[in-house]
Amino acid sequence: MAKPIDYRFLRIFKMPLMQIDQLDFSFGVRPVIAGVSLSLSPGELVMLLGPNGSGKSTLLKLALGHLHGHGTVQWNARPIRQWPRRQFARHVAYLPQSPWYQGDQTVSHTLRLGRAPYWHAFGIESDHDLQVVQSITERLSLQDLLNRPMDELSGGQRQLALVGRCLVQEPKAMLFDEPTTFLDLRHQVELTRLLKSLAVEKSIGALMASHDLNLAAAFADRIILLHEGKIVAEGKPTDVLEPPLLQRVYGLPMKRIDDGGRPTVIPVL
């Protein structure tokens, strides 16, 4: 019997979603990002770690083209400046650190806004727009919240609705800026787990800035550690989360506990 062809060799032709090369950016004379290169591929969750002011948010904004630096930022091998904005919005979704919403807007209104890059003139929607909203609603179990106004939701529910808005864009990549900041412990874990499984099941490349080393250890496929605008380490959680390195970056003595192959790092206080 003939052996089935292993198409996995085709992977070498698979291009990364996003490719950043030798990126520099400064506010005035103060360099914020220096010589950063990184890529993002479909289906992976990459966590961007680093202390406050290490350039995480700035790097995300550079990747999105909200800021422009020296060096190249490419999506699908096309420079960021050449992407028409509406088309880019169908490709990449972004959730900033503190998103705005009108208090009286309902969850269903929030979700439908994710289709804005697909709306026609006069804000006309297609049936497909609503189908996408429907399926994301079911995927995130938001059915019961659809008619609730945003300011009546708990922090976790609100963040879920905003993640839903990103998914409704049907993006190939999602960029999140510290999405778990205002959540309690359980919701931090649940949201990160959800993002991880969404990345796999929808083959979305997810890049997430975070402060939580242990969430990254548990869920990230890859960790990028930023320090003073430079990448000081990149790779699997087990490789990056080394106490001497972390001590240098965070300025605190760190201890690492390896439990079943998964590292946990804690500051020594």
Added chain:
Amino acid sequence: MKPWTASRLLATCGISVALWAVIAGACLMVGSTGWGWPTARELALRWPNVMVASIVGAALSAAGVAYQAVLQNVLAEPYLLGVSSGASLFAYLSLMATGPLSSILAPLSQQGASFLGSMAVLALVLALSQRRGKLEPVMLVLVGIIVSTFCGAAYLLVYHLNLRHEISFGTGGPLRLLVGGINTSLSTNQIAVAACLIFIGFLALMYLSGQLNVAVLSEAEAQSLGVHIDRLRWTVMIAASLMTAAAVALSGPIGFVGLICPNLARVVIGADQRRLLPLSTALGAGVLAIADAVSRGLTHWTSGPLPVGVLTGILGGPFFLFMLWRSRLTTDS
């Protein structure tokens, strides 16, 4: 959940027009001579009033929706931003320059001056109320009111310095553009030009109504949802100022319609700008038609016709204070 389709858009516009038509019909029953089914003569006297009030109310309310969305400020409206007063000052100056209005050109030049005034004041107010690139909602309105007061004073100064009293300004006299009121002495040309400009502005806003939904988010989010936010803000503010200017050239600055109607409509139908815009516009038309009808109905008890701006001010002042008090509650907690 149903998609926002072209037919739903048309249905919403249809309902809005119907709502206005019912109110406007009722307003035709009221006049300075009393209540009841109008005779042909009364009808001929009343319908221009109702139409002008409706056009002006529609413009001010639609402009209110637009300013509120792109300035992300529920207190923003043409009058409180000073845009109305700037428009009226410039319209008055152009009246003084051109003299009595008759040809099609005169209303156009008056409209042009009015638009120029509205844009100049808007740019000034936005520049003055910006601090470190941020617009603070209450600061914006404060600056707007001060600039508005200044324009009012400048208007009166010009009036008192002016010796060309031979110019006919119609009912209300030369001060009719200072206190908002519905005029009966307008030429058909004047009304038609204003109506066309207001309709163009409304169409532009409706065309952008989907993007207005995104404009209320943060800039980063609006960009990520595919909207050129700066371009959108300018387009929308120009359209809203055009509508305001066109309305003010007819009636003078009428306050608070652009504040009350959009905020009431928002409570009833929610935050979706695509529905909010047509319904608020119709509500604005209806509310000002009612205010005009009331002021005509009160003629018996007042000395001369009561300017409709007096009524909207009496109602709008407390409404504004209520909004301010409520926004305090939500931002502090």
